[in-house]
Amino acid sequence: MKKDVILPVLCFSLITTGVLLAVYTSIQTKAQIPPGIPRGDILIFRTPAMSSVGDDMNPIRPGNRNIPIDGGGYIFEPLYALNLTSLDLVFILAAGPPIYTDNYTVLRIPIRPGVYWSDGVEFTAEDVAFTLMLHCNTPGTVWYGYASTWIEEAYTEDKYTVVIKLKRPNPKFHMNFWQVAGLGGPIILPKHIWEKVEDPLKFNFNPPVGTGPYVLESYDPKGYWALLKRRDDWQRSATGIVFGKPAPKYILRMYYTPDDPKQVIAISRHELDATELTFELWDTAKTANPFLTAFWKDFPYVYQYDVCDHGPYFNCAKYPLNITDVRWALTLAINMTEVNIMALEGRGRLSAFGPFSVPHIERIYAERLLPWVREFTLDDGYKPFDESILRKLEEYAKAKGYKLTVDPVTIWGLGWWKYDPEEATKLLKKYGFYKDEQGRWHLPNGEIWTLHVVIPAYHALASRLGFATVEQWRKFGIEVIDEAVPSAVHVSKGNTGDFDVTIWWLYCAKYVDVWEHLQAFHSRYVKPIGEVATSNQFRWSNSEFDKLIDELATLSPEDPKVIDIGVELAKILIREMPGINYIMGTKLLVFDTYVWTGWPTADNRYWDPCYWNPNWMLPILTRLKPTGNVPTTEIPITPPTITYVSAYAKTYISTFTGIDGKSYGPYKAGETMVIPKDDADRLVAAGLATYTPPVPAEISEAISALLERVSRLESTLREVSESISTMRTELTNAISSLSRPIDALSGQLSSVTNIMMGIGVVTIVLVVVAILMIVRRK
Numbered sequence: 172m173k174k175d176v177i178l179p180v181l182c183f184s185l186i187t188t189g190v191l192l193a194v195y196t197s198i199q200t201k202a203q204i205p206p207g208i209p210r211g212d213i214l215i216f217r218t219p220a221m222s223s224v225g226d227d228m229n230p231i232r233p234g235n236r237n238i239p240i241d242g243g244g245y246i247f248e249p250l251y252a253l254n255l256t257s258l259d260l261v262f263i264l265a266a267g268p269p270i271y272t273d274n275y276t277v278l279r280i281p282i283r284p285g286v287y288w289s290d291g292v293e294f295t296a297e298d299v300a301f302t303l304m305l306h307c308n309t310p311g312t313v314w315y316g317y318a319s320t321w322i323e324e325a326y327t328e329d330k331y332t333v334v335i336k337l338k339r340p341n342p343k344f345h346m347n348f349w350q351v352a353g354l355g356g357p358i359i360l361p362k363h364i365w366e367k368v369e370d371p372l373k374f375n376f377n378p379p380v381g382t383g384p385y386v387l388e389s390y391d392p393k394g395y396w397a398l399l400k401r402r403d404d405w406q407r408s409a410t411g412i413v414f415g416k417p418a419p420k421y422i423l424r425m426y427y428t429p430d431d432p433k434q435v436i437a438i439s440r441h442e443l444d445a446t447e448l449t450f451e452l453w454d455t456a457k458t459a460n461p462f463l464t465a466f467w468k469d470f471p472y473v474y475q476y477d478v479c480d481h482g483p484y485f486n487c488a489k490y491p492l493n494i495t496d497v498r499w500a501l502t503l504a505i506n507m508t509e510v511n512i513m514a515l516e517g518r519g520r521l522s523a524f525g526p527f528s529v530p531h532i533e534r535i536y537a538e539r540l541l542p543w544v545r546e547f548t549l550d551d552g553y554k555p556f557d558e559s560i561l562r563k564l565e566e567y568a569k570a571k572g573y574k575l576t577v578d579p580v581t582i583w584g585l586g587w588w589k590y591d592p593e594e595a596t597k598l599l600k601k602y603g604f605y606k607d608e609q610g611r612w613h614l615p616n617g618e619i620w621t622l623h624v625v626i627p628a629y630h631a632l633a634s635r636l637g638f639a640t641v642e643q644w645r646k647f648g649i650e651v652i653d654e655a656v657p658s659a660v661h662v663s664k665g666n667t668g669d670f671d672v673t674i675w676w677l678y679c680a681k682y683v684d685v686w687e688h689l690q691a692f693h694s695r696y697v698k699p700i701g702e703v704a705t706s707n708q709f710r711w712s713n714s715e716f717d718k719l720i721d722e723l724a725t726l727s728p729e730d731p732k733v734i735d736i737g738v739e740l741a742k743i744l745i746r747e748m749p750g751i752n753y754i755m756g757t758k759l760l761v762f763d764t765y766v767w768t769g770w771p772t773a774d775n776r777y778w779d780p781c782y783w784n785p786n787w788m789l790p791i792l793t794r795l796k797p798t799g800n801v802p803t804t805e806i807p808i809t810p811p812t813i814t815y816v817s818a819y820a821k822t823y824i825s826t827f828t829g830i831d832g833k834s835y836g837p838y839k840a841g842e843t844m845v846i847p848k849d850d851a852d853r854l855v856a857a858g859l860a861t862y863t864p865p866v867p868a869e870i871s872e873a874i875s876a877l878l879e880r881v882s883r884l885e886s887t888l889r890e891v892s893e894s895i896s897t898m899r900t901e902l903t904n905a906i907s908s909l910s911r912p913i914d915a916l917s918g919q920l921s922s923v924t925n926i927m928m929g930i931g932v933v934t935i936v937l938v939v940v941a942i943l944m945i946v947r948r949k
Contacts, residue, residue, distance in 0.1 A: 204442055205398055211766060211803025214419035217446035219783045221426040222394030228379040230358045231312040232372055238397040238424050239379060239387045243786030245399050245422055246381035247358045248409045250348040253681060255476060255531045255779050263409045269345035278335040278344055287407040288361050289386045296333040300325040301362035309371050314357045342727040343686060351681040352478045352781045384408040384417050396425045410789045417792035420805060429631040435459060441765045445782055448759050449631065450516050459827055461853055462765040467773045470573035471518035471582055476530050476779055477756020479679035480522035481633050483640055483672045484750035488700050488710035492671060498748045499549060500598040504647040506590040508563045514635035517567045519754035521584040526680035526688060527741045528584060528755060535683050539738045541585055553594055558586040592647060610648045621650040625670040628655035636753055637674035665708045668700035678752060684728035685737055690720050711749035769795040818844045818851040818860045841865045
């Protein structure tokens with residue numbers, strides 16, 4: 172070979188080999204179950220974030236999503252948690268409700284006794300007070316801004332009571348310590364360790380010490396996985412005291428993206444117990460694993476009870492997005508039926524009311540908001556609310572063959588905004604916008620109207636919604652530049668205002684008192700474009716909104732007036748439309764029930780399965796039960812009795828994992844399958860197999876020949892039948908012609924019969940007379 176050919180080929184080979192080795196290493200890194208641990212002792216979760224620095228376990232450093240500590244990582248515990256089904260506040264590290272005094276400037280929180288850190292030191296109020304003051308005194312921590320704004324001092328009144336003195340009244344400060352689905356508060360740190368640290372932001376805190384029921388056992392330095400082990404003294408964790416014993420002895424958190432096909436391989440092998448899939452992978456996964464279930468057992472399958480909605484948010488500091496009518500025009504230019512179908516196959520729960528559409532909050536506000544929004548009009552008298560979208564989505568689902576087992580409102584919410592390009596055009600022309608001959612929109616000054624849309628590539632739901640939105644606006648005639656970016660860039664562009672529109676999840680709500688999240692959109696947080704804004708990133712301001720937020724800040728969360736103010740805040744957000752409320756958090760959460768059962772689903776929603784927040788998941792771990800299908804040291808193993816049957820493939824059936832954990836297939840049409848009965852029943856019910864053996868070809872040919880002969884015999888018999896019918900008709904006619912002579916003869920015979928009967932009677936009389944005469948003579 173020539174040298175100029177050899178060198179490129181050699182380089183290509185080396186590059187290819189390197190890529191394959193990297194892929195292989197990645198697969199090996201991400202697909203290993205720890206050796207020596209029985210499968211029944213370990214629970215395997217997907218984690219949505221990959222560790223950037225494998226050894227860094229510092230939970231107060233901003234942006235540190237290291238797998239062992241992300242969301243508390245089962246190592247730490249919250250003070251409180253809010254049950255979204257019952258809206259009950261659950262006391263975890265706290266022993267009771269918060270107590271306010273001095274016009275809501277002093278807060279006391281009772282601390283649960285009997286809780287110990289994983290290194291054996293008792294957990295007390297000192298740890299809580301120390302953590303809060305650490306944030307107040309250390310610029311740069313994740314909670315510095317909020318803590319330093321509100322906290323004057325935190326100290327202990329006794330061993331089990333922490334006192335928080337506030338700089339000004341705040342009757343809802345304790346809500347910062349609530350865990351609600353994906354939202355949480357500051358992680359409480361062990362004072363006896365951190366008080367010895369010189370620079371808290373440089374401390375790696377490895378291994379981490381928490382009060383939770385698990386400790387870090389091992390982890391991947393590259394950041395793909397972390398293994399946690401249940402504490403031997405789990406009874407001394409707050410979780411153990413409040414909820415009981417966590418069932419899994421080990422927890423393995425593994426990084427996957429929702430669209431990673433390797434998840435399906437792991438699921439088919441029962442090597443992944445809980446994860447999030449894309450809709451494209453769902454059908455393949457459930458075929459490969461009959462034990463797989465989703466949150467809903469039927470359509471829409473997805474979990475829709477997240478506490479944040481997702482959609483486009485406008486940069487209200489930029490022209491022309493600073494005009495309310497323009498924002499409404501962009502809203503009415505969106506066909507939400509198409510967006511929902513394109514992005515989520517029609518499964519997304521609509522969020523017309525923003526944070527007030529969070530399901531556990533919507534059921535409280537809907538009674539007040541729904542009648543109002545039905546009559547709400549834009550300045551020109553146009554009514555934009557549309558409830559018919561539910562019917563359209565229902566028709567789509569039924570046309571796809573889905574069976575709806577719940578009402579449309581439960582699936583899709585209360586409604587959304589109309590798709591009306593004509594009204595959108597009317598609103599824009601009011602300000603001098605116009606279209607050219609090519610159908611492109613121009614600004615009043617003649618420039619082509621261009622929108623810069625920033626899309627979070629790392630977020631499956633938001634990125635799908637982003638690209639679907641871009642297509643809608645392009646169809647309307649707007650020039651759109653879409654930019655899909657990673658997490659750090661997305662946050663940076665959002666904070667500095669480097670966007671026209673960004674897809675985000677800014678509208679969230681934990682509770683009926685929405686102050687905690689909506690106060691972030693107070694005009695006090697507005698920053699000029701280019702400066703960092705960690706709140707109110709869409710740089711919108713409204714004096715009426717500010718006034719209501721300030722009033723709401725003075726009320727206890729239980730004050731009835733909270734709902735009154737919430738309703739008015741919702742109306743302002745709808746009228747102003749600083750961000751388009753699209754879809755509530757819609758995630759296809761799936762659970763493999765082969766190793767563990769007891770998962771919370773729509774039919775058994777005792778808690779919400781927000782796997783991305785381990786602190787929130789702690790109560791679920793105590794409700795899971797091992798099935799006994801795999802070896803475990805936790806329960807005696809009784810091998811399940813499995814019945815095997817013969818079934819016959821009606822069509823091609825790809826490889827699948829049976830209920831016995833073995834791999835079967837692939838099978839061609841007509842092939843015999845000896846498989847577990849449960850699997851056979853499933854395939855027969857799906858129309859893929861039958862219990863009736865297929866007929867051999869030679870017998871089929873013989874039957875065809877016999878059927879042909881029978882057909883000919885049927886033809887002959889039909890001819891004979893027709894001849895007999897003719898003969899029957901002729902005979903009937905002949906008999907009819909003979910009936911008249913027979914009737915006449917019958918009359919004559921009747922007369923003869925009468926004469927004969929008369930002669931007989933005379934004869935009898937003569938005989939009797941003769942006999943009497945003879946007797947008399949004698």
